[in-house]
Amino acid sequence: KQEVTQIPAALSVPEGENLVLNCSFTDSAIYNLQWFRQDPGKGLTSLLLIQSSQREQTSGRLNASLDKSSGRSTLYIAASQPGDSATYLCAVRFPTSGTYKYIFGTGTRLKVLA
Amino acid sequence: SAVISQKPSRDICQRGTSLTIQCQVDSQVTMMFWYRQQPGQSLTLIATANQGSEATYESGFVIDKFPISRPNLTFSTLTVSNMSPEDSSIYLCSVQGGYDTQYFGPGTRLTVL
Numbered sequence: 001k002q003e004v005t006q007i008p009a010a011l012s013v014p015e016g017e018n019l020v021l022n023c024s025f026t027d028s029a030i031y032n033l034q035w036f037r038q039d040p041g042k043g044l045t046s047l048l049l050i051q052s053s054q055r056e057q058t059s060g061r062l063n064a065s066l067d068k069s070s071g072r073s074t075l076y077i078a079a080s081q082p083g084d085s086a087t088y089l090c091a092v093r094f095p096t097s098g099t100y101k102y103i104f105g106t107g108t109r110l111k112v113l114a
Numbered sequence: 115s116a117v118i119s120q121k122p123s124r125d126i127c128q129r130g131t132s133l134t135i136q137c138q139v140d141s142q143v144t145m146m147f148w149y150r151q152q153p154g155q156s157l158t159l160i161a162t163a164n165q166g167s168e169a170t171y172e173s174g175f176v177i178d179k180f181p182i183s184r185p186n187l188t189f190s191t192l193t194v195s196n197m198s199p200e201d202s203s204i205y206l207c208s209v210q211g212g213y214d215t216q217y218f219g220p221g222t223r224l225t226v227l
Contacts, residue, residue, distance in 0.1 A: 044218040100210055104156040
């Protein structure tokens with residue numbers, strides 16, 4: 001069964017800290033992996049997309065890495081800010097024929113303290 | 115990018131009734147997706163809706179319970195039928211954008227009493 005797990009479930013850090021969120025998946029044969037941010041009442045926002053052939057992607061203070069062989073991805077947030085407080089979701093697209101189905105992790109709820 | 119709106123944003127319903135959720139996209143898209151997020155859980159795909167064809171449902175979801183319409187390339191509806199408290203969830207509409215990026219609507223928060 002294809003599963004996506006995120007650790008930790010919740011994280012509270014003081015402003016300015018660098019932090020790492022973890023995502024693991026059970027099947028190394030993935031198509032791509034996306035990191036999303038979910039704010040209450042605002043749906044999901046795509047942060048970074050890593051294709052199967054890529055090792056990492058960067059956007060501003062965010063860096064996502066992908067290690068297919070170990071079934072892991074990390075989202076690195078540099079110099080965290082209170083505005084980064086949200087739930088971060090990892091989603092993996094497995095090469096299931098004929099669909100664009102993503103399997104989502106349960107998320108990491110991040111709180112950055114001012 | 116794609117901008118997606120959903121109606122209603124939230125609703126409180128009585129068990130046994132039905133609710134239709136609307137999803138509007140600001141551009142034409144081939145595929146639209148409906149997800150459910152139960153309290154404290156991750157997102158689960160309900161079905162994929164293509165314009166002009168029947169929706170494709172994931173295991174555990176059936177058309178009688180979650181009928182979907184896709185009348186054109188910018189609009190879709192999901193109906194939650196004969197609701198029970200277990201249907202209390204956030205329902206999200208999503209579309210596939212360029213470079214495989216997925217865009218999501220703001221969600222519909224449903225509470226069934």
